[in-house]
Amino acid sequence: MLIARSPVRISFGGGGTDLAAYYSRFGGMVVSASINKYIYGIVTKNFDTTFQVISADYRSSILKVPVDGRAYTGSLEMRLGQVIYEHFNLRMPINVFIASEVPPGTGLGSSSSVSVTLCNICSTLVGENLNKRQLAETAYEIETRRLEAPIGKQDQYAAAFGGLNCFEFTTEGVRVTPLKMSTGGIRTLERRLMLFYTGATRQAREILSEQRERSEQRAGKTVEALHRIKELGWQIKAALEEERFDDFGGLLHESWQHKKQLASGVTNSAIDEAYAAAMHAGAGGGKITGAGGGGFLMIYCREEQQDAVHDALEGLGLLQVRCAFEFEGARILLHTNLLNSPYNWSE
Numbered sequence: 001m002l003i004a005r006s007p008v009r010i011s012f013g014g015g016g017t018d019l020a021a022y023y024s025r026f027g028g029m030v031v032s033a034s035i036n037k038y039i040y041g042i043v044t045k046n047f048d049t050t051f052q053v054i055s056a057d058y059r060s061s062i063l064k065v066p067v068d069g070r071a072y073t074g075s076l077e078m079r080l081g082q083v084i085y086e087h088f089n090l091r092m093p094i095n096v097f098i099a100s101e102v103p104p105g106t107g108l109g110s111s112s113s114v115s116v117t118l119c120n121i122c123s124t125l126v127g128e129n130l131n132k133r134q135l136a137e138t139a140y141e142i143e144t145r146r147l148e149a150p151i152g153k154q155d156q157y158a159a160a161f162g163g164l165n166c167f168e169f170t171t172e173g174v175r176v177t178p179l180k181m182s183t184g185g186i187r188t189l190e191r192r193l194m195l196f197y198t199g200a201t202r203q204a205r206e207i208l209s210e211q212r213e214r215s216e217q218r219a220g221k222t223v224e225a226l227h228r229i230k231e232l233g234w235q236i237k238a239a240l241e242e243e244r245f246d247d248f249g250g251l252l253h254e255s256w257q258h259k260k261q262l263a264s265g266v267t268n269s270a271i272d273e274a275y276a277a278a279m280h281a282g283a284g285g286g287k288i289t290g291a292g293g294g295g296f297l298m299i300y301c302r303e304e305q306q307d308a309v310h311d312a313l314e315g316l317g318l319l320q321v322r323c324a325f326e327f328e329g330a331r332i333l334l335h336t337n338l339l340n341s342p343y344n345w346s347e
Contacts, residue, residue, distance in 0.1 A: 107290020
């Protein structure tokens with residue numbers, strides 16, 4: 001048996017500048033934190049000649065027959081498992097069960113965490129010891145080139161590395177810099193962040209496709225908004241490292257106003273109502289995680305106002321999800337010998 005996991009993330013600043021359409025011309029940066037909500041992959045040996053991926057979240061599966069190369073593909077989302085299996089040239093009769101602690105399509109980077117988890121599994125099975133950077137890059141290349149996903153590069157790096165980091169994106173590569181914060185500061189930030197599930201999932205592909213098209217323009221509202229979001233990202237990094245947390249909340253609020261200009265569908269009336277209710281109840285700032293349109297609403301709020309914010313948002317039907325930062329990133333939790341099989345695993 002082999003068990004692997006990768007965390008999901010919350011993004012604080014710079015989101016959108018990690019799209020290649022933007023960072024290849026202007027350079028991008030993102031400040032984010034991985035949280036202790038994970039994507040798990042559990043691998044067991046199959047006793048026939050098939051490879052199967054089963055997703056508890058999508059309630060679907062794919063089936064590949066390595067002997068003759070035929071593939072029986074389920075949902076579009078599950079193609080990821082098949083493509084990664086083929087990328088590593090596996091010929092192993094195995095079952096891979098994927099389970100997530102968060103719903104898919106909720107803006108926490110879960111799709112890329114699935115990709116990183118599967119790359120970690122498959123590379124381990126073929127004996128490749130990929131480091132965290134190689135895991136992130138491999139997952140990104142497969143998602144964007146093989147599956148043509150219109151996504152940025154932050155999610156794979158957050159899932160692979162874990163922790164609170166500043167990621168800088170250029171055509172030369174990605175620079176990973178852990179935030180310089182005290183343990184007490186990290187715990188204060190952790191206490192003052194509130195995460196609420198809106199109850200709505202969304203397809204980020206449409207929002208990100210529109211954002212990518214707008215980002216490819218030389219000028220315009222989207223490009224100017226991304227410039228400002230990047231500036232605010234650097235200010236957010238400084239505020240966190242200097243532990244000016246109320247300033248951080250205000251910068252989150254300002255960044256959210258600019259994010260809403262990136263594409264249609266980033267926000268809607270329900271999100272706007274919930275955000276306004278949180279601010280009225282005493283929140284210091286916040287944003288929708290991920291591309292927008294649904295998912296999780298992240299709120300910065302001092303401890304003494306949190307009960308009021310909680311009551312206001314739960315009164316609108318949102319559900320608070322408790323979480324903490326995590327610092328391990330992608331991991332293999334258990335790896336026993338799967339090679340005691342009558343099948344050839346490496347052809």
